[in-house]
Amino acid sequence: MSVYKPSAAQETGTSRRRAALLAGCAATVLFTVAACGSGGGTASTTTKDGFAQAPQKDGALTVWVDATRMDAAKQYQQLHPGVKMNIVSYDGNANGSNYLQTKVQLFNRTGKGWPDVVFSSQNNEASWAVDAGFAAPLNKGLIPDATLGGFAKGANDVCTVDGTLYCLRNDLSQAVLWYNAPLMKKFGYTVPTTWEEYQKLGEKVAKEHPGYLVGDAGDSFTPEIYLWASKCGANDITGPKSVSVNTTSEACTKMAKLLDVLIKNKSMSISGVFSTDFAKNEADKVLLMPGPAWFGGAVFKDGLKTPAKQIAVAPIPQWKGETSPSTGNVGGGTWLLSKHSAHIKAATDFLKWVTTDDAYQGEKAPGFPAYAPAAENWLKAQAASGYFAGDLTALKDASSQVWSGWGSGQFSQEAIWAATVKPGMTQGKTIESLLPAWQDSIVKYAKSNGYKVSQ
Amino acid sequence: MTVAHSSAGSVRGRPRGTSRESRAGVAFVAGYVLLLIAFGVLPTCYAIYFAFTNAGGAFTGFTNFVTTAQDFRFIDSLGHVALYLVFWLLSLVVFVVVLALLLHRLSSGPVSQALRFLYYIPGALAGAASVLVWLFMLDPTVSPVSSLLETLGFHTFGEVIAPGNLALLFTIIAFWTGAGGWIVVMYGALNNIPKDVMEAARIDGANGWQTAWRVQIPMLRKWIVYMVILAFAGGAQLFVEPQLLSLASTGVAGRDYSLNQLTYDFAFQMNNINGAAAVSVELLVISMSVAGVFVARSGFFDAD
Numbered sequence: 001m002s003v004y005k006p007s008a009a010q011e012t013g014t015s016r017r018r019a020a021l022l023a024g025c026a027a028t029v030l031f032t033v034a035a036c037g038s039g040g041g042t043a044s045t046t047t048k049d050g051f052a053q054a055p056q057k058d059g060a061l062t063v064w065v066d067a068t069r070m071d072a073a074k075q076y077q078q079l080h081p082g083v084k085m086n087i088v089s090y091d092g093n094a095n096g097s098n099y100l101q102t103k104v105q106l107f108n109r110t111g112k113g114w115p116d117v118v119f120s121s122q123n124n125e126a127s128w129a130v131d132a133g134f135a136a137p138l139n140k141g142l143i144p145d146a147t148l149g150g151f152a153k154g155a156n157d158v159c160t161v162d163g164t165l166y167c168l169r170n171d172l173s174q175a176v177l178w179y180n181a182p183l184m185k186k187f188g189y190t191v192p193t194t195w196e197e198y199q200k201l202g203e204k205v206a207k208e209h210p211g212y213l214v215g216d217a218g219d220s221f222t223p224e225i226y227l228w229a230s231k232c233g234a235n236d237i238t239g240p241k242s243v244s245v246n247t248t249s250e251a252c253t254k255m256a257k258l259l260d261v262l263i264k265n266k267s268m269s270i271s272g273v274f275s276t277d278f279a280k281n282e283a284d285k286v287l288l289m290p291g292p293a294w295f296g297g298a299v300f301k302d303g304l305k306t307p308a309k310q311i312a313v314a315p316i317p318q319w320k321g322e323t324s325p326s327t328g329n330v331g332g333g334t335w336l337l338s339k340h341s342a343h344i345k346a347a348t349d350f351l352k353w354v355t356t357d358d359a360y361q362g363e364k365a366p367g368f369p370a371y372a373p374a375a376e377n378w379l380k381a382q383a384a385s386g387y388f389a390g391d392l393t394a395l396k397d398a399s400s401q402v403w404s405g406w407g408s409g410q411f412s413q414e415a416i417w418a419a420t421v422k423p424g425m426t427q428g429k430t431i432e433s434l435l436p437a438w439q440d441s442i443v444k445y446a447k448s449n450g451y452k453v454s455q
Numbered sequence: 456m457t458v459a460h461s462s463a464g465s466v467r468g469r470p471r472g473t474s475r476e477s478r479a480g481v482a483f484v485a486g487y488v489l490l491l492i493a494f495g496v497l498p499t500c501y502a503i504y505f506a507f508t509n510a511g512g513a514f515t516g517f518t519n520f521v522t523t524a525q526d527f528r529f530i531d532s533l534g535h536v537a538l539y540l541v542f543w544l545l546s547l548v549v550f551v552v553v554l555a556l557l558l559h560r561l562s563s564g565p566v567s568q569a570l571r572f573l574y575y576i577p578g579a580l581a582g583a584a585s586v587l588v589w590l591f592m593l594d595p596t597v598s599p600v601s602s603l604l605e606t607l608g609f610h611t612f613g614e615v616i617a618p619g620n621l622a623l624l625f626t627i628i629a630f631w632t633g634a635g636g637w638i639v640v641m642y643g644a645l646n647n648i649p650k651d652v653m654e655a656a657r658i659d660g661a662n663g664w665q666t667a668w669r670v671q672i673p674m675l676r677k678w679i680v681y682m683v684i685l686a687f688a689g690g691a692q693l694f695v696e697p698q699l700l701s702l703a704s705t706g707v708a709g710r711d712y713s714l715n716q717l718t719y720d721f722a723f724q725m726n727n728i729n730g731a732a733a734v735s736v737e738l739l740v741i742s743m744s745v746a747g748v749f750v751a752r753s754g755f756f757d758a759d
Contacts, residue, residue: 096710101723105723131726132726220705271611271613272705276597277612281596412706414705418705422707423617423707426611426614444527
């Protein structure tokens with residue numbers, strides 16, 4: 001906040017002082033130009049595995065992780081005592097903080113400092129990390145095809161730019177329908193399988209058990225849960241720098257209308273599951289809740305403190321007449337390997353271990369692993385933990401049902417929804433009436449990020 | 456906000472001392488000037504260099520200024536900052552002067568001391584910390600003044616931080632954080648008004664209101680101008696408040712509410728450091744022009 005503050009008042013001195021300042025400025029500009037001119041890398045690089053690799057050196061492997069993934073890095077260190085590691089904790093780019101991107105831009109300027117391997121909780125890292133020359137291609141020799149083939153179908157789509165893979169998905173965030181099994185039984189309701197049934201149930205709940213909820217539409221990832229599942233073409237990334245945006249098609253409006261009905265009769269909250277008012281007033285009122293795989297642990301178990309043996313999982317509803325559900329995808333972390341790494345072998349080993357090894361992904365990871373064999377074991381471990389009511393097969397089924405018409409662009413869909421649609425909803429406007437404004441905003445942000453937009 | 460207070464003394468005209476004294480003066484100022492050059496002037500020059508070049512370092516004239524001004528968020532954030540500045544400067548001038556006058560009337564009893572201390576406390580909190588305090592204050596579910604918020608018709612955090620309320624909210628936060636320090640400064644300035652002037656006013660039959668309006672406020676003029684110049688420069692760079700509110704509300708408050716946030720976005724979201732520099736140079740030019748106008752119109756550097 002105080003970058004230029006003193007100078008604004010100070011630089012209004014005498015003309016002699018002004019002249020001195022000008023001279024100083026001129027000298028600095030000359031100095032800067034000279035400094036820029038003499039820069040430039042001279043180190044010899046070897047082209048291997050599809051990119052020019054920096055000279056390889058001994059030394060510690062630098063890994064950046066968020067607080068949740070700290071356990072993974074520590075576990076690797078324990079199992080591989082021979083590997084020198086420098087584990088750095090950062091915010092994991094949570095809430096789109098852009099920390100990683102900010103730092104990489106600075107490292108690119110100074111020519112050093114890049115981490116060897118980095119975890120991010122955002123899905124759209126590849127979209128900028130490739131442009132920034134940070135992410136190394138992984139399917140050109142670094143990671144064997146056999147390993148890559150083990151990831152769930154479409155899991156690494158967010159990491160693929162122009163057919164080349166630039167990151168590995170940590171966990172999947174396929175949306176499912178979470179529900180409170182004993183409460184549903186008590187009220188005598190059955191779990192809806194179509195969106196039409198879901199809406200009817202919401203209307204019934206509003207009449208028979210006012211205050212209870214069939215869902216929440218107050219978070220910035222609301223469009224990823226509902227509109228993505230409805231195959232709304234708001235965010236179809238059709239090329240590295242092109243996107244198709246259509247928020248007013250029937251696929252979008254019918255879901256918007258459904259949400260509007262349920263918000264109006266108050267069977268759907270607009271607080272947001274992480275807001276203080278939701279935790280305080282509505283924690284024990286959740287009957288149903290469409291949401292991603294990580295809702296089980298992060299929202300119900302840790303956030304709302306729902307007791308064990310209550311929360312169960314069902315497939316996300318589908319529209320009547322469709323053959324199988326399509327689901328959205330709300331986050332899911334990614335791992336990137338730096339092109340600038342001087343420890344590529346060690347970095348690749350770590351990357352492979354952390355995304356595929358059962359020791360972490362199968363047993364300890366909090367989210368649904370993107371690597372299918374690890375996911376099998378993870379599901380077994382979750383079932384054995386005794387928290388959930390019923391089995392978790394719906395999660396596994398949903399992992400391959402993510403609709404591919406919604407991409408991960410460089411601009412944040414969540415930020416756009418939060419700034420454009422959420423305030424209108426708070427004022428009582430319908431989502432349907434806000435769809436054109438949403439479209440307008442997406443188009444503007446996409447264009448300003450250099451995307452070619454078709455509508 | 457408090458950085459420049461200490462330098463204010465050097466601005467006021469003083470009779471020339473001996474050459475030994477003036478050498479001591481130079482020595483005292485030298486440290487400040489060095490730091491000012493290293494962390495104020497040089498970075499500013501670097502930003503100006505960036506603003507007129509492209510990523511490759513080639514001179515581009517005003518291209519960066521044109522490109523950033525054409526960004527769809529530019530006019531909006533300019534408007535936001537302008538509105539905020541109107542609220543912030545008005546409230547600062549009116550309330551700080553009124554509170555300082557009241558404080559001065561209480562003379563120097565223990566009440567006055569206690570009040571001065573109280574006014575100053577919020578200023579002692581770092582910018583980000585005081586915003587965090589306000590995030591709690593503004594959330595009806597956890598706020599200690601939730602009943603007041605409920606009475607005003609706010610039931611959720613989302614309703615409080617509706618886009619239309621933001622300029623006012625940032626003003627309240629900034630006032631709470633920054634005004635206390637200024638009240639103490641104004642109080643000091645009021646104490647500097649010679650006793651015989653005040654006494655003359657009293658003998659001439661001026662009541663409290665007339666003394667304040669015709670004697671004290673005119674004699675505070677330079678301090679008020681000084682406060683407005685610094686508050687304008689600080690306010691035009693609004694960043695911490697909207698940025699933290701944006702994170703706390705997961706984006707509802709917008710990541711590009713103010714020009715400085717937009718600058719940050721250009722630099723690190725869109726990898727356009729040169730565009731970011733162009734916007735910050737614009738901010739510098741605006742702040743310096745406003746300071747120039749105020750200084751010229753108020754006779755700021757006239758000797759007492």
